[in-house]
Amino acid sequence: MLRLMLVTCAALAGVAASAWAQDFSDKPIKYFTPENVTALVTKLGGQNVNAAKTDNGMVVRFDANGATYTSLITACKGQPGCLGLLLGIPVSLEGGTFSQDAVNSFNATIPFGKAVRTNDGKTVILYRYVIADGGILEANLGTNIAVFSVLPTVFAKHLSQQVIASVDQAQPKVVQMSAVTAPSAAPPTVGLKTSTASVHDDVEQHLKLFAGERPYKLPY
Amino acid sequence: MHKIRATITFAAALAAGQAVAAEPPEPPLTNPTALWDSVTPESVAETVRELGGQQVEIRGTGNERIVTFVDGNIPYNLAPAICDVRPGKCVGLIMVVIMDTGTVKLSLDALNAQNKTNVFVSVAKFEENKIGIGHGLLLDSGVTKKNLAMNIATFASTVRDTIKALSTPVVASNGAEFRPTSFGPRPTLRPVFVNPAELARYVQSVAKPLADSRRRAFRR
Numbered sequence: 037m038l039r040l041m042l043v044t045c046a047a048l049a050g051v052a053a054s055a056w057a058q059d060f061s062d063k064p065i066k067y068f069t070p071e072n073v074t075a076l077v078t079k080l081g082g083q084n085v086n087a088a089k090t091d092n093g094m095v096v097r098f099d100a101n102g103a104t105y106t107s108l109i110t111a112c113k114g115q116p117g118c119l120g121l122l123l124g125i126p127v128s129l130e131g132g133t134f135s136q137d138a139v140n141s142f143n144a145t146i147p148f149g150k151a152v153r154t155n156d157g158k159t160v161i162l163y164r165y166v167i168a169d170g171g172i173l174e175a176n177l178g179t180n181i182a183v184f185s186v187l188p189t190v191f192a193k194h195l196s197q198q199v200i201a202s203v204d205q206a207q208p209k210v211v212q213m214s215a216v217t218a219p220s221a222a223p224p225t226v227g228l229k230t231s232t233a234s235v236h237d238d239v240e241q242h243l244k245l246f247a248g249e250r251p252y253k254l255p256y
Numbered sequence: 257m258h259k260i261r262a263t264i265t266f267a268a269a270l271a272a273g274q275a276v277a278a279e280p281p282e283p284p285l286t287n288p289t290a291l292w293d294s295v296t297p298e299s300v301a302e303t304v305r306e307l308g309g310q311q312v313e314i315r316g317t318g319n320e321r322i323v324t325f326v327d328g329n330i331p332y333n334l335a336p337a338i339c340d341v342r343p344g345k346c347v348g349l350i351m352v353v354i355m356d357t358g359t360v361k362l363s364l365d366a367l368n369a370q371n372k373t374n375v376f377v378s379v380a381k382f383e384e385n386k387i388g389i390g391h392g393l394l395l396d397s398g399v400t401k402k403n404l405a406m407n408i409a410t411f412a413s414t415v416r417d418t419i420k421a422l423s424t425p426v427v428a429s430n431g432a433e434f435r436p437t438s439f440g441p442r443p444t445l446r447p448v449f450v451n452p453a454e455l456a457r458y459v460q461s462v463a464k465p466l467a468d469s470r471r472r473a474f475r476r
Contacts, residue, residue, distance in 0.1 A: 136364035140364050140368075147348075147378075150371060167406060170405070171289070171403055172398070172403050173397055176395070176397040179394055179397050
């Protein structure tokens with residue numbers, strides 16, 4: 037657990053890249069597998085690391101920072117391997133609920149994580165998605181996992197700055213951005229061309245997996 | 257134009273887990289296997305140009321510069337972030353599109369529902385009639401140039417789908433799950449051209465708390 041915290045701070049506290057990278061392979065990860073995710077999480081210092089097959093696919097669970105984290109290997113269809121790693125953890129409040137406003141303001145201010153609220157408001161699932169397309173170094177994946185592992189702490193701090201209410205109040209935190217609105221005429225499709233197909237799986241089924249995991253109770 | 261179409265279609269097919277019948281076209285990048293552990297506005301702009309992005313510009317001055325490109329009248333903003341961890345190196349890249357919802361306000365319920373269905377981007381309300389669609393990429397410790405390109409390409413294609421989905425707002429729930437239901441007028445989402453310096457400052461401010469939180473965790 038301590039190593040994961042050290043890794044997190046080293047990754048973003050100016051430790052020389054060479055010292056950090058020494059512990060990791062210099063061969064890019066092109067596909068996520070239970071083996072390479074398990075090995076990396078173990079290297080980072082995660083505890084009780086275990087891989088399991090679920091209805092949603094292969095998951096690797098590990099404990100760190102007093103919480104249990106789940107990583108789902110996804111985007112596997114039609115490829116030689118799996119290109120997506122969905123890291124998630126549910127968080128809850130003792131006897132309380134989360135407001136949509138608090139969740140929205142978190143999503144508006146924390147760029148490297150994402151929060152969704154369950155229907156009853158009792159749980160928020162924090163998650164981060166990493167893609168391996170083209171290859172990422174093991175150390176980079178380690179950074180992503182480390183950043184994800186502190187999201188509950190970041191979310192707790194964010195909540196302490198918000199008014200938590202069990203009644204939704206649609207009063208978003210105002211961030212003034214001076215801007216010019218483009219005309220509403222139908223845009224010509226030039227430049228980037230996109231497929232008309234949905235670009236991602238419907239992940240609501242995956243969020244149900246995370247919602248069923250042991251929640252991390254925020255310190256309130 | 258043709259190059260980015262192939263890239264986006266390829267990215268979309270991968271992300272949707274669709275079978276790719278023939279050998280998928282490689283993104284038209286120079287040195288796709290080059291390892292990058294940081295970005296500059298110049299390197300990001302180069303990548304977007306190689307992908308076939310249109311009207312690629314570096315906007316702003318000094319440390320407040322972002323890369324913008326336009327596709328289908330939608331201005332995309334790519335802002336280097338986390339630039340104070342290692343001198344002269346920005347180890348993060350925040351991608352964001354800002355949309356004006358006009359007179360029809362999207363509810364936080366609708367945005368939460370949208371966030372449940374898409375792993376790759378977060379949608380959040382910034383002001384009463386402005387939303388942001390964003391994705392944060394960490395390059396710290398190394399990703400391939402191709403991975404950076406695929407992240408940008410996937411972001412661009414996901415934004416289009418997100419805009420389409422949000423134009424049919426979720427305003428009701430049957431309790432068990434959210435179903436898209438349209439009551440009353442649909443929002444017409446119009447893209448917003450943002451002030452690059454404001455966006456750069458905003459990006460730098462939101463990336464900072466994450467590092468601060470980790471340093472506190474380390475001292476415990």
